[in-house]
Structures are given as C-alpha cells and as structure tokens.
Amino acid sequence: MDDIGKLILRLTLGILMLLHGIAKLRFGISGIEGMLVSHGLPAFFAYGVLVGEVLAPLLLIFGFYARIGGVLVAFNMVVAVALAHSSQLLDLGKSGGWALELQGFFLFTAIAVALIGPGKFSINRQ
Numbered sequence: 544m545d546d547i548g549k550l551i552l553r554l555t556l557g558i559l560m561l562l563h564g565i566a567k568l569r570f571g572i573s574g575i576e577g578m579l580v581s582h583g584l585p586a587f588f589a590y591g592v593l594v595g596e597v598l599a600p601l602l603l604i605f606g607f608y609a610r611i612g613g614v615l616v617a618f619n620m621v622v623a624v625a626l627a628h629s630s631q632l633l634d635l636g637k638s639g640g641w642a643l644e645l646q647g648f649f650l651f652t653a654i655a656v657a658l659i660g661p662g663k664f665s666i667n668r669q
Contacts, residue, residue: 545662546663546664548662549656549659549661549662549664550606550662550664552652552655552656552659553603553606553609553656553661553662553665554603555652556649556652556653557600557601557602557603557604557612560596560603560616560649561597561604564593564595564596564597564600565597567592567593567596567597568597575589576589578626578627579626582626591619591622592619594615594619595618595622596619598615599611599613599615600612600616602615603616603661606661606665606666607665607667608667609656609660609665610656610657610660612653613654613655613656613657613658614653614657615653616650616656617650617653617654617657620646620649624643624646624650628643631643
C-alpha cells in the first residue's frame, strides 16, 4: 500500500506541475525573464523554469530518478517564492488559507518525494 501512496503522490505533483510547464511552453517565459532581469539576474536563467516545470515533472510521473525530480521541483519553488511571492509569505488569502498554499503544496510535496523515493511503481526506483 505504501507504494500506491507514493505513486499517487508522484503523479499528483508531477501532473499538476507539468500543467504549469505546458503553459510556459505554449505562452513563453518572457515574464519570468523580465522578473529575473529586474532582480539583477541574467534573462537566460528563465529557461531553468522549464527544467523545474517540464523535465522534473516527467521524471516524477515516470518514476525515473524521481528523487532528483523532487529536488528540482523543490528548488524551482524556492526560486519562485523568492522572486515572485516573497511579499506574500505571511499573508492569508480571502478564504482564510495561506496565500501561498499552492506554492507550499508543490514545495513540500516535492521534498517528501525526494525523501521517501518513488516506490516500486517506477522505472528505476530512484
């Protein structure tokens, strides 16, 4: 049963994050480039979001080096919070939940996958 839970966790994180990556592929990353430049960072760093939102989710979904996929998603979310959401870190949303609950879900679920591994329903169980 633990392995089914790990599969559900990996698929949930991977699929939901991949949808964000697909949007970046469809509509571009110019907004991210602008945000990076405004923080004094090179615009080409924006391509890293494709690693965190396309490649890493695919690793999670297929269970191919899923721990690495989890670390990549977690790093992606730390950067996203630092660059785009740091002013909301302690805010609550209109419904009373944490304003960054989606980012928090992605971050902490990715950390969990990195720690517990992908389970037996994965390509290489690493």
